[in-house]
Amino acid sequence: xxxxxxxxxSITLAxxxxxxxxxxxxxxxxxxxxxxxxxxxxxxxxxxQNGDESYFAKADDFYSLGGVTCEKVLYGFYQNQFFAxxxxxxxx
Numbered sequence: 659x660x661x662x663x664x665x666x667x668s669i670t671l672a673x674x675x676x677x678x679x680x681x682x683x684x685x686x687x688x689x690x691x692x693x694x695x696x697x698x699x700x701x702x703x704x705x706x707q708n709g710d711e712s713y714f715a716k717a718d719d720f721y722s723l724g725g726v727t728c729e730k731v732l733y734g735f736y737q738n739q740f741f742a743x744x745x746x747x748x749x750x
Contacts (some may be wrong), residue, residue: 681728687743691732694740702733710737712743721745 661731685691689718690699712735721728721743735741 680703688719688731688733690740692740696735696740699733699740705732711735712738
């Protein structure tokens with residue numbers, strides 16, 4: 659019985675942690691608020707311009723997603739507002 663309660667508690671805590679992470683991604687990515695102007699993001703270097711779209715990268719930046727390291731994160735800004743993040747996924 660104690661094992662069952664501990665197992666259910668572990669599952670519940672894991673689900674809550676997942677929800678918190680998902681809610682954070684709804685408002686920010688890597689500390690940058692969705693819709694924020696590029697001036698609010700620190701350490702970005704412009705790597706590409708395509709009309710109203712600008713793409714930036716941070717030196718030595720990476721993102722961990724489900725145990726997989728995503729290298730070379732690009733931050734997209736449309737008309738100077740953060741709208742996208744692109745990652746190269748490498749499973750080693």
